[in-house]
Amino acid sequence: QKEVEQDPGPLSVPEGAIVSLNCTYSNSAFQYFMWYRQYSRKGPELLMYTYSSGNKEDGRFTAQVDKSSKYISLFIRDSQPSDSATYLCAMFPEAGGTSYGKLTFGQGTILTVHP
Amino acid sequence: EPEVTQTPSHQVTQMGQEVILRCVPISNHLYFYWYRQILGQKVEFLVSFYNNEISEKSEIFDDQFSVERPDGSNFTLKIRSTKLEDSAMYFCASSGIAQFFGPGTRLTVL
Numbered sequence: 001q002k003e004v005e006q007d008p009g010p011l012s013v014p015e016g017a018i019v020s021l022n023c024t025y026s027n028s029a030f031q032y033f034m035w036y037r038q039y040s041r042k043g044p045e046l047l048m049y050t051y052s053s054g055n056k057e058d059g060r061f062t063a064q065v066d067k068s069s070k071y072i073s074l075f076i077r078d079s080q081p082s083d084s085a086t087y088l089c090a091m092f093p094e095a096g097g098t099s100y101g102k103l104t105f106g107q108g109t110i111l112t113v114h115p
Numbered sequence: 116e117p118e119v120t121q122t123p124s125h126q127v128t129q130m131g132q133e134v135i136l137r138c139v140p141i142s143n144h145l146y147f148y149w150y151r152q153i154l155g156q157k158v159e160f161l162v163s164f165y166n167n168e169i170s171e172k173s174e175i176f177d178d179q180f181s182v183e184r185p186d187g188s189n190f191t192l193k194i195r196s197t198k199l200e201d202s203a204m205y206f207c208a209s210s211g212i213a214q215f216f217g218p219g220t221r222l223t224v225l
Contacts, residue, residue: 034213043119043206043216044158088158101146101210102171105158 001026006089006106015115019076023089023106026070030091030104033065035074038086038108047087048074079113086110117141119217121207127223128197136192136220138207147190148208149182150216151175158206164190197224 006023013019021035032051036044050056053067062075072091076083086108092101120139128134140147149161162182163170169182181193190209194201204219 032212036216041204041219041221043218046213046215049213090158100170101148101163101165101214102160103148103150103158103208103214104160107157 003027003104004089004091004106006109008107008109010110010112012112012114013079015079015081015113017079017113019079019083019111019113021074021076021087021089021109021111023072024070025072025091025104027091027093027104028067028070029093031094032092033063033072034090034103035061035063036088036090038088040086044088044090081113081115084112119207119209119215121205121217121220123220124218125221125223127225130199130224131196134194134197134222136194136205136207136222138190138192138217139188140190140207140209141215142188144209144211144215146170146210146214147182147184148210148214149192150206150208151203152206152219153203161192161205194222197222199224 004025034049035047038044048063050063050065053065056063060077064073088108089106090103122137147164150158152158160173162172162176179195183191202224206219207217208214
């Protein structure tokens with residue numbers, strides 16, 4: 001079983017739609033959860049990060065973490081064509097060990113928002 | 116807004132040659148990382164660096180790879196004898212908690 005699984009899509013939605021992106025993971029040690037956006041041949045751009053379970057909102061973006069189900073989500077409201085990119089989930093364990101900060105990434109979901 | 120920078124943006128080299136990829140992390144960050152992404156594949160962890168030493172390295176990070184923080188601002192990745200399969204995007208990242216990535220260096224090994 002892969003440590004982090006993410007449906008690669010592609011996902012195509014009309015402008016204004018609500019987008020739901022998801023990842024599942026198997027390592028219960030993961031405590032920090034990140035979402036990145038990546039354009040072709042560019043570096044990952046941090047969108048949001050959360051610690052442990054719960055929700056976090058930033059503008060049109062909402063991140064949710066359900067540690068009991070080992071499931072994380074990113075919601076994009078009022079999606080725009082400029083949101084078209086690959087979205088990567090990534091996570092790492094609690095502080096105090098050598099693996100602190102070692103991000104394990106999902107495959108990435110390719111999103112296209114068409115006008 | 117502070118950002119991670121990387122040079123060069125593209126490096127072409129012959130198999131067996133040494134390459135050095137350079138990064139300038141965000142100035143008040145304490146943790147530094149290298150990742151790579153082979154075209155069409157996921158981003159993979161190579162190495163983490165804290166307090167002037169390697170914290171953890173992956174199986175990919177074998178004896179051909181080394182990292183260094185030669186001064187207070189630069190962080191480098193050296194590949195001693197490049198192989199064809201080293202062709203990839205290499206990303207540097209730095210963090211307090213959240214990791215910020217540089218734009219990457221595209222390494223092409225011929």
